Amino acid sequence: MSAPLIDKYRKMATFDWRKLKAAVEGEEHVRLKAEVVAKMKSEPIFHRDYRVLSREEHREVVHQRWKKIVEWGLFKDPYSDLENFHALTETLEAYDQGTSARLFLHGNVFGAAVKSMGTERHKELVEKIENNEVCISIRDSAHSHSATHVVVYAQLHVDGKNEGLHGFVIQVRCPRSFQTLPGITIGDMGSKPGCWQGVENGWMEFKNHRAPLSALLNKGCDITPDGKYVTSFKSASEKQSVSLGTLSVGRLGIIAKGMMACTFASTIAIRYSVARRQFGPEKGVENEVPVLEYPLQQYRLFPYLSAAICIRIFQKTFVERFTEYMMRVMMGEKSEELSEFSKEVHALSSGAKPVATWLGVESLGEARKACGGHGFLHMSRLNTLRDDNDPSQTFEGENFMILQQTSNILLGKVRSLGSIDTPMSTMSFLNKNPSKFSSWSSNPVDDVLSAYRYLAYHLLQMTASDANKLKNSGKNAFEVRNEIQVHRAVNLSIAYTEHTMIDWVQKFLEDVEDSTVKNVLQKVLNLFSLFLLERHLATLYITGYASGGKFGEELREKLRLAVAEIKPESMALVDSIAPDDFILHSALGASDGRAYDHIMEEFRKYTNEQPRWVCDLAQFLQKRSQHAKL
């Protein structure tokens, strides 16, 4: 039975959370996820408590869970059954990113690498990978205990000539005995925080190891029987335009990690903020109000609730566009437009991955603090989640590093301003010299988008102009690129990305049919867009979008108002995004709103413990006491 207080908050909403969930996620997705959850609940291996596992225990349980999922046969090629793939991915990612990494990195990412870069001669291996008869890994994240094969990127030297980076697939262990092959040493990287303790990241050393020629992943290149290197790629850039796409697969998945982090943070902290009561207009415990009533608490938490929903919508749209792009690549298309598409996908994924993961990690930190001391307990899951999500900021390239991909592509467009035309139209707004702020419209999102257009346009001009100056002063390209990052290229990439995110969510809303759902989603987007823009307020002043204190004060006022408008909707919004309690696994965030009951239930498991060192302590105190009396 739910706590009366949480139900009171649920009743404040103007909409039905199930309808909103269906509109945002799609009915089929919601249904399929529920099926996966039910399956997991029925298997004891997926049950867990709040105990911290050792490295050994952790990895064993992840192995057992991985085995169970493989046995179920749920995991299939994403392109053959996209809906099922997404339902499984999302559920596992929310359940435990470690288990999910083991499954998807093996089967999907590394398998896909062999499939996409390999040829007929790798067909048998691909089948074995897909059927889980071998365990494939990749050098940088070599699965130290379980890998039988690895994908390695290495410089290919033929006849003394370096032909550049190539992919290889190399068998490293016997899949029966699990002994490493001659010349190969594999080790683990030791302890890691959070769920990553359960993932056996390792290192690998090759010393005079001889692999057969078939190890070369030879799509588009090969070594002839007489030892000559041949390639069908006309240029390095043509080769790159294929691999750019591959990179975005991972980034799209990581954007979803950011979304999931915001989902957990806001679910746990907002539900707990209703159970937790502190102070009130009058003295006495009975007058204490739920901390969610405090405007500051709302200001700290609601933006991440809005982020959870908006990043989901953006990411889903992006996946659709990306799938369209991948289909064309797989069909073998080689057009100028597709190469432009590839570049745009790359620019956007390189910007959205940092924006989403920073927000995700930030949300978990804020949620922990907003929950006070109890947020710090392991059973809140907020700490573990922070550890789980922390490396999302350095996965596939440190965030600031990959932001450069976005700004580089945008800077490359400077000369075609006025006629930029990209397949997803995310850069078209740069064609028009945007106007300064004049007045607020009736729609905050339109206002925010106008401000972003100005911001991105001027940051692009300023960054390009700085780059020119540096170049003219004699700096080389490497120096120029490094010296335009701070306050310039970094902000440019972020502004471009956030503009696209907000724009796409706005477009999604246009097609929502149920007016109560549309209405509340508009409130969510208002908050999300004002929250993001407010962080650029100083730069808006610097670029001259507005002057005078009034603009900034009004922007903040609108932001405070947008926060306040979420309050009555907040609990139902949380219900619309929250994973099942079994997946959520947080004593503070359970859907029944009975946080303190769950906390005390857990606490009572540790009643009157007497660890062995207490004897030692008692003796020590007694010795001190005797000594004092002498």
Next chain:
Amino acid sequence: MSAPLIDKYRKMATFDWRKLKAAVEGEEHVRLKAEVVAKMKSEPIFHRDYRVLSREEHREVVHQRWKKIVEWGLFKDPYSDLENFHALTETLEAYDQGTSARLFLHGNVFGAAVKSMGTERHKELVEKIENNEVCISIRDSAHSHSATHVVVYAQLHVDGKNEGLHGFVIQVRCPRSFQTLPGITIGDMGSKPGCWQGVENGWMEFKNHRAPLSALLNKGCDITPDGKYVTSFKSASEKQSVSLGTLSVGRLGIIAKGMMACTFASTIAIRYSVARRQFGPEKGVENEVPVLEYPLQQYRLFPYLSAAICIRIFQKTFVERFTEYMMRVMMGEKSEELSEFSKEVHALSSGAKPVATWLGVESLGEARKACGGHGFLHMSRLNTLRDDNDPSQTFEGENFMILQQTSNILLGKVRSLGSIDTPMSTMSFLNKNPSKFSSWSSNPVDDVLSAYRYLAYHLLQMTASDANKLKNSGKNAFEVRNEIQVHRAVNLSIAYTEHTMIDWVQKFLEDVEDSTVKNVLQKVLNLFSLFLLERHLATLYITGYASGGKFGEELREKLRLAVAEIKPESMALVDSIAPDDFILHSALGASDGRAYDHIMEEFRKYTNEQPRWVCDLAQFLQKRSQHAKL
């Protein structure tokens, strides 16, 4: 032997790091810390590796270390031997906050509570506490396994009348058998992240427990033999003016935690940034440059290096002022001026604790990301440190919560603007209506302080004016206080605090004699002050300090310049703040600059592990393979 590269960076400095260390910390402090470190190195119980301990192992080792320190007799009353106390505190805090908490919370904080609120009848107990014959704890952080006595704050009801919150000291266990006394249940709170896993925070339940009257800590109040409540405090506010001081003891210690977090973050990340080389102006591994050369990397890390030094100087000054105040309290002074002093100490500690701990946690996050994937390994210590420091943000009241103490006190001064006179003079600048920005001076710190004065003054006026409006619209005091926090009272408290921090460090610099040291410390303060102010840029525009983009752009330019000026000094500055390698305990941050050697040395400990579940995996793969062939 150090890596040649780190030595090259060391030689760039314009000063001798030992001289700077002595100037900032004091020669005696440096010497005493080295003594403590040497003592710890000589004891095997203080040696550690990079293994993650279980809850049980962790607590046992903390107990053993605590015992060793007690046996050494190093731990004494702070007021009888301040220098030794600080050297021990700082070394233990850097070594492991868990061990340090166990020692200081027992002996210092809880012992001090009994001493300060108790009377003659508690003398024997105080002696036992000081001699470590009993283990004292406090209800909120009850040491679940080891506490024999606890300090409890509870409502005192006498003859049906509630006389308010009072302190009690209650025996909860027999110090011989460690069995709980009748009516008392004690339990643990389960797992916690980082070093706090080693601290046995617990919960306690009293059911019909009868404690003797002597349990009441009866300084200034008592219950007469005929059961009447008497108090010598004339008013609640008089009583409070005593306890306000006690609260700041803890906060001062927590400010130092923020400083220590910045110290670790910048030491580890900056040293690693020299060992780690990536890309370069030309292709080829030999042309790769240390990542510290990247302006963005410098921009991300150097501000926290400057924070480590400036917070230390500020905190040290604050401790001196606070000690002066405490001496007067202990002498029994009861003047209007002392009560004003108490309030000012409270306002400043309530502001500085959030500012310092936020910076500390932020620095560890940034450092981890700036170290890339390897920063994520347990052996970097950055993750553990983040877990260790995370709760510093909610200790003694969640940061936003206690910031209200600062703004409340400042708001109380609004009516006396023009004649504010406090013992530490931290609020005097509010007396003068500050002028807007006109031009930059030759000293960035003066410019920053001017801007802060304007900011704090106007935020105070705006917050007070908002409060009035809300009051006039019929809101009660509780609602008013809550509704003026966002963008107003919060920023006010921070601006006041940061102004004081910068101001005090500037004053400290005036007395530094060695000109090379003074020169580099000025660079450090320039960076610290510009870094802090830049975060208020939007609010500076809103309050009307400046208009037009030029001011903001110039402020950012000065900030970038201040960052660049630190680069040649950075490695020597790190040496001046870095704890001994034994205390630092980071494979990435060792003083020899050989991060990769240390990492590989640790990695090799995990070579060719074959956990038992690998057999299970081999069988599983074989089964899949046989099944596929059928």
